[in-house]
Amino acid sequence: xxxxxxxxxxxxxxxxxxxxxxxxxxxxxxxxxxxxxxxxxxxxxxxxxxxxxxxxxxxxxxxxxxxxxxxxxxxxxxxxxxxxxxxxxxxxxxxxxxxxxxxxxxxxxxxxxxxxxxxxxxxxxxxxxxxxxxxxxxxxxxxxxxxxxxxxxxxxxxxxxxxxxxxxxxxxxxxxxxxxxxxxxxxxxxxxxxxxxxxxxxxxxxxxxxxxxxxxxxxxxxxxxxxxxxxxxxxxxxxxxxxxxxxxxxxxxxxxxxxxxxxxxxxxxxxxxxxxxxxxxxxxxxxxxxxxxxxxxxxxxxxxxxxxxxxxxxxxxxxxxxxxxxxxxxxxxxxxxxxxxxxxxxxxxxxxxxxxxxxxxxxxxxxxxxxxxxxxxxxxxxxxxxxxxxxxxxxxxxxxxxxxxxxxxxxxxxxxxxxxxxxxxxxxxxxxxxxxxxxxxxxxxxxxxxxxxxxxxxxxxxxxxxxxxxxxxxxxxxxxxxx
Numbered sequence: 001x002x003x004x005x006x007x008x009x010x011x012x013x014x015x016x017x018x019x020x021x022x023x024x025x026x027x028x029x030x031x032x033x034x035x036x037x038x039x040x041x042x043x044x045x046x047x048x049x050x051x052x053x054x055x056x057x058x059x060x061x062x063x064x065x066x067x068x069x070x071x072x073x074x075x076x077x078x079x080x081x082x083x084x085x086x087x088x089x090x091x092x093x094x095x096x097x098x099x100x101x102x103x104x105x106x107x108x109x110x111x112x113x114x115x116x117x118x119x120x121x122x123x124x125x126x127x128x129x130x131x132x133x134x135x136x137x138x139x140x141x142x143x144x145x146x147x148x149x150x151x152x153x154x155x156x157x158x159x160x161x162x163x164x165x166x167x168x169x170x171x172x173x174x175x176x177x178x179x180x181x182x183x184x185x186x187x188x189x190x191x192x193x194x195x196x197x198x199x200x201x202x203x204x205x206x207x208x209x210x211x212x213x214x215x216x217x218x219x220x221x222x223x224x225x226x227x228x229x230x231x232x233x234x235x236x237x238x239x240x241x242x243x244x245x246x247x248x249x250x251x252x253x254x255x256x257x258x259x260x261x262x263x264x265x266x267x268x269x270x271x272x273x274x275x276x277x278x279x280x281x282x283x284x285x286x287x288x289x290x291x292x293x294x295x296x297x298x299x300x301x302x303x304x305x306x307x308x309x310x311x312x313x314x315x316x317x318x319x320x321x322x323x324x325x326x327x328x329x330x331x332x333x334x335x336x337x338x339x340x341x342x343x344x345x346x347x348x349x350x351x352x353x354x355x356x357x358x359x360x361x362x363x364x365x366x367x368x369x370x371x372x373x374x375x376x377x378x379x380x381x382x383x384x385x386x387x388x389x390x391x392x393x394x395x396x397x398x399x400x401x402x403x404x405x406x407x408x409x410x411x412x413x414x415x416x417x418x419x420x421x422x423x424x425x426x427x428x429x430x431x432x433x434x435x436x437x438x439x440x441x442x443x444x445x446x447x448x449x450x451x452x453x454x455x456x457x458x459x460x461x462x463x464x465x466x467x468x469x470x471x472x473x474x475x476x477x478x479x480x481x482x483x
Contacts (some may be wrong), residue, residue, distance in 0.1 A: 003068065003069065004067060004068055005069075006067065011023075014049055017060075021050065021052075022051060022052060023047065023049050023050070025047045030045055030048050033048060033074060033098065035085070036085040037078045037079055037143075038080060040082065044091050044092040045086040045094050045095065048095075049096070049097050050098045050100060051099070051102065051215075052101045054102075054176055054178070054216065055184070057102075058178045060178075061182045068465050069093070070468075070470050072084065072090075072095070072096050072209070072469055073097050073209035073214075074096060075098075075099050075100070075120065075148035075154070076100075078151065079155070080433040080436075081352075081434050081436025081437065082438045083154075083155065083472050087471070089470050099150045099213075102118040102119050102216070103121050103125075104121070106118065106216065108133050108221075110133055110134070113222065113223075114218050115130055115219050116174075116218050117149045117216065118149065119149055119216060120148050120150065122146065122147070122148055123139070123140070123149070127144070131224065135221040137219055138165040138222050139157065139159050139167075139168065139171060140161060141157065141158070142336040142337075142339065149216075149217055150217075154207060154209050155206065155434040156205050158390065158431065159432070160292075162390070162432075165257075167432065169205050172218070172220075173220055174187050174190055174201065174218035175187050175188065175205075175217050175218070176214070177212040178212055208472050209469040209472065210473050210474060211468060226295065227294070227300065228294045228299065229292070229302075229303040229321055229322070230290070230328035231303055231304075231331075232289075232290055232319065233310075234287075234288055234316065235315075235316055235317055236285065236286055237286065238287055238364055238386070239361040239362075240316070241289050242358070243315060244315055245259050247310060248293075255293040256292075257294055258290070258291065260383075261287065261289055261382075262287070262290065262334070262338065264286050267279070267284075267288055268284075269341040270334050270337050270341040276333075280330075281320060283318060289386075290332070290335045291303070307319040346397055346403040347397050347403040347404055347411075348381075348395060349414040349415050351393045351395075351418050351422075351429070352429075352431050353422045354388070354390040355422060355425045356389055356426065356427070357388065359389075360386060360391065363421075364391065367382075371417065378398060380393065380395050380396070381393075389427075389431075393418060419442045419446055423446045429443065436473070437471055440471070441475070443473075443475060452475070455474060456474065459474060
């Protein structure tokens with residue numbers, strides 16, 4: 001499929017509808033949005049368009065569809081897999097559609113426990129807005145200052161509270177979205193039950209902009225908590241960490257909202273590269289866990305009591321519970337800065353994987369050994385959301401060499417090998433970041449044929465011209481299109 005350049009008439013129509021704030025072809029204006037978050041690829045676009053309303057967005061898609069022009073949706077440009085970069089079969093001919101102007105929080109209902117937020121609302125701003133009404137949107141991640149609602153929906157984002165609340169699929173009550181034919185799907189009603197057949201909302205969640213353009217979402221809220229307790233625990237093994245999680249859940253129930261695994265090597269990277277960080281414990285342990293529990297005013301005492309019991313039982317080696325909000329934030333900084341610290345230390349092949357929770361401790365050890373045997377000198381590191389079976393399994397370049405040269409020569413082969421291991425273990429090569437453009441080839445090679453055929457059929461039914469984010473998520477067809 002050959003994607004055409006937008007015609008002069010199309011560009012004039014978009015400029016007239018959107019105005020100077022919503023339309024530009026100036027290379028200087030486009031440049032900041034043409035490189036992906038990880039700076040692995042830079043693409044090109046014919047124009048940057050920024051609708052201010054859902055009706056504007058529908059106009060953009062309808063006009064593009066009439067000419068078969070490709071559309072690449074973009075929110076905060078924080079994709080870890082190149083999913084929002086106009087690179088691929090329509091590079092240089094696509095319209096880069098930024099949702100950043102649609103930043104209204106349309107309503108907050110404490111009775112429905114729901115918020116209606118437009119696609120361009122930044123996650124951190126959403127947290128503040130609902131917090132003022134004594135409510136929480138229970139999803140957080142390190143990129144909360146950049147990530148937008150539309151991007152979170154389109155990638156089925158996870159984060160640090162999936163353990164209790166699930167990913168975006170569990171938190172989206174309704175959607176408003178422009179379909180590839182330019183029609184506006186209006187499904188924002190905050191329904192907890194709706195049994196009218198196929199769920200278009202769920203197709204759009206995690207669809208990475210290949211089935212439509214999300215313009216707004218109705219999101220589930222939960223009550224604010226009275227107090228939180230954040231603790232850092234040192235352990236001897238990842239298996240002990242999982243046993244500790246189940247022990248805490250048995251004793252504290254749903255109070256446990258976050259359970260983040262950090263290896264000694266990961267903590268050392270943070271302490272080495274991130275200013276104003278310090279070791280939380282007097283002794284360095286092979287594995288560490290950050291736990292957050294919420295509840296009444298006594299939650300800190302309850303968590304501390306349970307951790308003391310775990311130490312006495314030989315399950316944990318040492319622990320500290322934050323005595324203030326400043327200490328709690330300092331502990332979270334150790335976890336949330338790990339990716340940044342790793343990047344400062346050198347290049348790594350990054351993998352966002354999941355296997356069944358019970359299998360994860362053994363998988364991390366076995367996969368690390370297999371990677372080192374296959375690629376001598378490499379340094380695997382695994383960290384993240386142990387409680388939901390999702391870790392970031394990254395493979396760092398050998399020490400003392402040219403990490404950029406190693407990445408260029410070996411990273412693709414390393415990723416194929418890791419993705420093969422996780423597939424053999426019954427897991428997934430994408431737990432929360434999506435497929436994007438970077439994982440498309442491995443997805444095509446490792447996914448079962450029924451899954452791929454079904455996805456292609458859905459894509460063909462909703463987007464027969466293949467204009468929505470071509471080259472993302474779905475493997476390229478034989479004609480090179482994004483179908």
